[in-house]
Amino acid sequence: MRRTFHRSTNTIARVSIFGFLFFLAGLAWVMITVGRSSYVTEAGIARRQPVPFSHKHHVADDGIDCRYCHTTVENSSFAGMPSTQICMNCHSQIWADSPMLEPVRASYRTGEPLHWTRVHMQWQTPANQDEMGRELVRSYKIKDARSLMSCSTCHR
Amino acid sequence: MTERHEQAEKFTTRTRLNEVASPHFWRSLEELSQSGELEEIVRRESPRHAALLDSALDRRQFLKLMGASLALAGLTACGARQPVEEIIPYARQPEQVVLGQPLFYATAATLGGYAMGILAESHEGRPTKIEGNPNHPASLGATDIFAQASVLTLYDPDRSQTVMYLGEIRSWGAFLVELRRALAKEHDRQGACLRILTETVTSPTLAAQLEQLLKDYPQAAWHQYEPAARDEAREGARLAFDRLYVVECTPSCTGAMADHRLPIKASEIESFARAVAAGLGIQTVEQTANQQSAIGNRQWVAALVRDLEQHRGASIVIAGEEQPPVVHALAHAMNQSLGNVGQTIIYTEPVEARPTNQLESLRQLVSDMDAGRVETLVITGGNPVYNAPADLHFADSLQKVGLRIHHSLYYDETSALCHWHIPETHYLEAWSDARAFDGTVTIIQPLIAPLYEGKSAHELLAAFSPQPDRLGYDIIREYWKGVRSQGNKGGAGVSTQTSVRTASASQSANSPDVQTVNFSEEFESWWNKSLHDGLVPDTASRQKAVSLKTDWLNQAPLSSNPQSPTPNPKLEILFRPDPSIYDGRFANNGWLQELPKPLTKLAWDNAALLSPQTAQRLGLTEEIASRGGEHGQMSVSVVELNYQGRTLRAPVWIMPGHAEESVTVYLGYGRERAGRVGDGRGFNAYLLRTSDAPWFGVGLEIKRTDDSYSLACTQAHHSMEGRELVRFATVDEYRSRPDFARREADDPGRAISLYPDWKYEGYAWGMAIDTGSCVGCNAHRTAMKV
């Protein structure tokens, strides 16, 4: 009987069927890796902000408690962004003439809020926060996330 | 159920009806007849789908579009970067605001002028949700569908946004100039050609402003009109009493809760009331023979009378709002003779600022307009061009007025026929005050600054005063300051406070400054407390001792002519405010339109309701739409309603439990200028409504047409496909198989899933409704849309 297909067709078929699975897996891996890469997440990119603000300086050097600015962190799903008023509590006295802080003073004078650019995009709904909390408890082996963790455990 | 069952058995257009022998629970006539059509509708009908606001887009198309955009969303999630977003904190953080956590403010929503105390939830200054105020007598912690849906109206982009003159944008200042000019003319003739038309007013401040206006312009007149009075007594009866008897024509939620319900024609209710009254030993006008025959149900009356007599002082007789005066008088007489007055019923001073016969008031206004006696007409609230009785020809008369000003939330039918249109503020945007059914005053505080250029009624009326630019806040406060300092105008309760003040005044009589300081301190604390609590303490009306006039019967002669002994060849027509969109004012609210109406389960439309038997006599049908691809549609006959020379086409709805030979039509539909959601939906029943018979009338003719109409209906949602929710067996069956009820339940036929079972840690959320106490008010369904 005359063969319709060459013998090698079997191999090609096997390779291409299984190969396709590998290809899919590889594709998925590429997509996930790209999705997590700093190219997509833009990690490490410094955003333009109205005022050059440094957490490191305010927290590590000056020793200001997180809750002084993020006032609602302990009783709301949103930690809170400090109002201009809070900035001015100190900066009406120190660096009161610094040109870098002019936008803050302008905001205080006019009542027009500062426009910061968001750096961390993960905006969590309360339900997600629950899930996130559970994840933290699992990976950090902490019984009660609220009482044992300090902000700087994660926010470094 | 048996009664409905009987009714349905008469409905023999379905072939298998007669085979239904054992007790059988059913939810729609199709299910009852098991023609197979129901399964079809359930299969096609997905109970969860998006409400489509735009009629140009059908649901299938919508799903297609949505499917596409969802797929796209999946793709972009992998590759696209996050958009750059801003964080904008406060410059100065307001007190008490915790970002991410709501604040609640006590205020009040009004319907038909009457206030219901609410707590409005606010997120970062935006009202988002309405809850009931547990301390308010009209709320007791609960709300209704209208309050729930009012948040959507607040943000409705179809609301009118600017002052308009003949359809063109103008400024408030330009309006004031024109108004001044008109008022100068009116001033010379003491306001002889000035008329104000409002809806029902219970607001003490607004009433005071109107009285002041009438003092400044003594010849001017204030008219009130609203198409529907509010049904106050609805739910209370069930909660407080063991047994509820309802006699009605159109099936209602109250009727559905009743232990005993008798469907009779609306016009027979008067003779029914007379029969009961006579049974209770109240002397009534002698009954004519045919009236007695009209009361087909002697046993019913006898049983009711017996029950009432056994519960003297612990019963209550309530006449429907739509009933003629004589039925109300009879109800008063019955309550009196049963010793209910003071026990279950209290009488108070009227709560309305100026109780008026509103139809009379409107008729007077129309005749003044026709006679050319009106040169300036201010309509604040309301939409009389759309909802005035048809025989008054309000729109025609209106156009004879020289200067027409309309103040309303939407640029509606009336605005279109007026020169000036002033946008109205939503109640969540403006200061005001209002009374509840028992007189309790709530100061209405806004939660947000007006989104558009709206003015409140107070600010509009201020334009007639020497200080045209006063803010609503100042007007309200000044009024109450006046009340508090005089201590005699605000009704009950102010007196106690005044004595405190008098004491402090006498102490400091020598120094008027100290006195003023004391007063303003006292006022501030009173003001803050009233705002905080959502009600002004001790403002409920005092109970009033009343007695029946001895000659009440002579004043209440038979209102309708007695029916002829032979059944009337003509039908009766009943008008009712729509359960969801009320008198039409909520027509542009998608949440309310999407709400399936109690008992009919229709949405987005109104229909002419009639009983199965009447429908059969007239050869009218309703069928599940077999083709067309739309979900939950019923194809129904269209009829031509002919009443007092006016004709209207309407789809029919066959309603088991409806009284025979009567047709109920719901008001509120057929709007032309409601907005994108409400325009052109349903038919306008106001076109048949006349001022002599606002709620029901005899003499309706029905003509069948060959047309049919598709109605959206959710009645067949969540069919149990034969697995009854309520399981039952006869005693014999029970003896032989005591576990009959559990059998089905034990084997729910679990679906096989690849996923492991979900384990609930901590809370497992669910919602349970005690169907025994549910009255079908639909409030929770509206709330879920928020």
Ligand code: SF4
């Ligand atoms: S459960 Fe019944 S009574 Fe309660 S809100 Fe819903 S419809 Fe109204």
